[in-house]
Amino acid sequence: MFSFFRKKTPTPPAPTSAAAEPASATGATAVAPPVSPADMTPTPPAAEPGVRRSWMERLRNGLRKTGSSLSQVFTGTRIDEALYEELESALLMADAGVKATEFLLSDLRRRVKEHKATDPAAVKALLVDALAELLAPLEKPLMLGEHQPTVIMVVGVNGAGKTTSIGKLTHHLAAAGQKVLLAAADTFRAAAREQLSVWADRNQVEIVSQEGGDPAAVSFDAVTAGRSRACDVVIADTAGRLPTQLHLMEELKKIRRVIAKADPSAPHEVLLVVDGNTGQNALAQVKAFDDALQLTGLIVTKLDGTAKGGVLAALARERPLPVYFIGVGEKLEDLQTFQAREFAQALLS
Known part of the structure; x- marks a missing residue:
């Protein structure tokens, strides 16, 4: 359903660093086996x-x-x-x-x-x-295949729909033939781990989880496991953060640094999930998270009900980050790629 493109020449995996910050929860390090360029052919599945x-x-x-x-x-x-x-x-x-x-x-x-x-x-x-x-x-497609695995870090405020969006994204990735590994890096909220586990079971993908552990350590373990298991994509779910909670935003920065210890090129995508109902407050969220984490893209959810939609125009004018996906409901098919003309036509229909 999504326009995913895999590059013909992948970047070879770099050796895993043993000096993680903090140390891996398991201490295990591994390097994924080499991937043949012949296996990395362009595969742009499109929605019917x-x-x-x-x-x-x-x-x-x-x-x-x-x-x-x-x-x-x-x-x-x-x-x-x-x-x-x-x-x-x-x-x-x-x-x-x-x-x-x-x-x-x-x-x-x-x-x-x-x-x-x-x-x-x-x-x-x-x-x-x-x-x-x-x-x-x-409007920009999510690029996969240049790195093995592609590491995606997902962030956002509480209630924006991070974990649900990860579940939907995982479903479509798995349907497109991608081997996905999930990281439950929201370690202190049992409901978040359980919710992500349900999505992992539903999509028949593996998950790295640890009760009460360090979120950065879980992320490190997931990236190293993804490399050793030749996964295509590793997605790290993180705890909800208000951009005004500076000490908690620092924890997200730490997770980002530790992911880079497991793979110096990672994270390859840092996605902010934005609730479409937040209106102009979305701009403040994007600015704060982008300044802290160098965002690569957005997922805009809940563009139904009271959501007004014009916030995407504000983002385009003031903080033009790629919007990879938008969502309008709870069903799996309610998360789709963003297309500018489609959106403009829907908004003015």
Whole structure:
């Protein structure tokens, strides 16, 4: 269902460092056997048309409230200042933020002039084009196969949907033929370990877990185990952190450093899971986690209910990190790759 691409020439695994910080919970170190370049062929599985159409309908339904507010702007018969003022209010109410709203309005005025548009419906179509172009830099496929394994560290605040997103992502990875290993690095919350174990069982993948252990040590063990078992992907779940909890954010930095002890090139992806309902607060979260951990991408969840969707425009204008996946519900198929034009069409449908 996802556009995963595996490179033809993988990077050979580097020797495991014995000087971890802290020491591995098991003390074991191992190097994965070499992978033949012939085995690393491009494999870009794509969603079936019917699956994607069903997904688009769920996305439209999730964004219906915001979409209705924006669409109402174009129900009149005139293109005048009143229309632009109404659109400005609608975009701000949709959590697009001041900078993105100003950019979209300016871009839309230019497009209307260039196309000599005189019909509000045509102006709406031009807004779809403007929004899709603004969001385009966020559209990027998750790359697998360059490293063996690809190590993904997943972070976010409590309740954002980290563990559920990991479970859904694992499902699609496994369905695409990837050998996945999970690391339960949220070691002090039993419910998190149990939830991740359920996902591991459901997806028939292995998990490295330890009750009350050091999260960094569990992550170290998982990376070394992933290398020795020739896994394609290792995903580390971490405890929820508010960006204002500086001492806890330091623990995430420690996990990142220790992962690099197990594999100097890792983590290869540091993904922040953002609850789409948080609105403009999402920008503060992205900035804080990016400054601390050098994020490589985002997963935006819960784009249904009260989520307004415009926050992606704000991110594109102010913190344009790749949005690998978006989610609109609890089902496995409710997490899909982000496509800018699809999203723009759903938001303005």
